[in-house]
Amino acid sequence: KRRTGVSAEVLGVHDIKELKVIPKTKDAKMRISQALKKNYLFKSLDPEQEQKVVDAVFEKKFQAGQNIINYGEGGDNFYLLEDGNCEVYVPVNGQPTLVTKYGPGDAFGELALLYNAPRAATVKAVTDVLTWAMDRNTFKVILMQTTRAKRDMYEKFLEDVPLLKSLDKYERSAIADVLEAEYFDPGKVIIREGEVGNKMYFLEEGEAEARTGGTFSVKYKRGDYFGELALLNDAPRKATVTALTKVKVVSIDRKSFKRLFGKLEDIMKRKKDDYRRRSNR
Numbered sequence: 001k002r003r004t005g006v007s008a009e010v011l012g013v014h015d016i017k018e019l020k021v022i023p024k025t026k027d028a029k030m031r032i033s034q035a036l037k038k039n040y041l042f043k044s045l046d047p048e049q050e051q052k053v054v055d056a057v058f059e060k061k062f063q064a065g066q067n068i069i070n071y072g073e074g075g076d077n078f079y080l081l082e083d084g085n086c087e088v089y090v091p092v093n094g095q096p097t098l099v100t101k102y103g104p105g106d107a108f109g110e111l112a113l114l115y116n117a118p119r120a121a122t123v124k125a126v127t128d129v130l131t132w133a134m135d136r137n138t139f140k141v142i143l144m145q146t147t148r149a150k151r152d153m154y155e156k157f158l159e160d161v162p163l164l165k166s167l168d169k170y171e172r173s174a175i176a177d178v179l180e181a182e183y184f185d186p187g188k189v190i191i192r193e194g195e196v197g198n199k200m201y202f203l204e205e206g207e208a209e210a211r212t213g214g215t216f217s218v219k220y221k222r223g224d225y226f227g228e229l230a231l232l233n234d235a236p237r238k239a240t241v242t243a244l245t246k247v248k249v250v251s252i253d254r255k256s257f258k259r260l261f262g263k264l265e266d267i268m269k270r271k272k273d274d275y276r277r278r279s280n281r
């Protein structure tokens with residue numbers, strides 16, 4: 001029997017073998033698999049778990065204008081969006097305020113299930129929408145452990161990252177979901193000037209240094225970031241970054257960067273102008 005961390009009994013849920021199986025066409029199964037691949041929460045599933053998800057989810061359609069989730073209500077399902085677009089509203093001074101949007105491949109409604117809390121936002125279909133819904137029990141058995149562990153693990157670190165100060169807790173959780181850790185020994189190159197870059201890094205442990213062809217160099221310590229320029233400008237790497245000590249970095253891929261860092265681009269661009277001034281280029 002699979003036991004990852006806390007046992008199913010402690011969580012008061014069924015075993016992975018007892019999850020519900022909702023019959024589906026081959027086509028539906030393929031579409032679900034496709035949708036799962038687009039979302040980071042499902043990335044660490046092994047093939048057995050993935051099969052369980054494909055079996056357990058059920059199709060739920062919503063018409064343009066309908067609410068999928070209502071703020072303040074109890075949580076039943078977690079949703080994976082296959083088709084259509086949604087808007088997310090949170091009350092600010094009693095007024096529903098648009099905070100984010102979802103498109104195909106996005107997933108939502110995990111918070112109420114993770115923390116047994118009321119819905120933290122209203123999610124509204126702005127077009128006709130097709131979702132794959134996962135009931136609370138399946139969510140608990142398959143996704144609860146890994147999602148919570150990763151969010152908890154990175155919560156403190158991300159709070160310490162100056163770039164992310166302006167984000168709220170939920171936005172930092174969404175970043176935690178997509179981070180991937182990498183380790184480098186002293187002297188190893190993390191980023192090489194001139195290469196194509198598809199991710200940006202945050203330094204979590206150790207020290208690193210960036211150098212360009214000339215004399216300009218900059219040191220990085222915990223909480224600093226680098227590798228953002230290639231993503232901001234769709235350009236090759238502008239500097240070589242080398243580990244000075246043993247280093248742990250966490251990276252975020254280009255697609256997640258575009259999705260999650262939109263409102264940070266101005267801050268990063270200002271820093272970019274600062275690089276340019278200091279290197280006189």
Ligand code: 1OR
Nearest residue numbers: 088090099100108109110111112119120121170
């Ligand atoms: P839920 O189960 O609470 C509503 O149901 C879902 O909306 C929630 O899970 C999240 O999946 C999603 N704050 C809280 N929940 C959010 C937010 C959000 N955005 C999407 N959801 N904020 C917006 C961050 C851009 C923070 C607003 C202050």
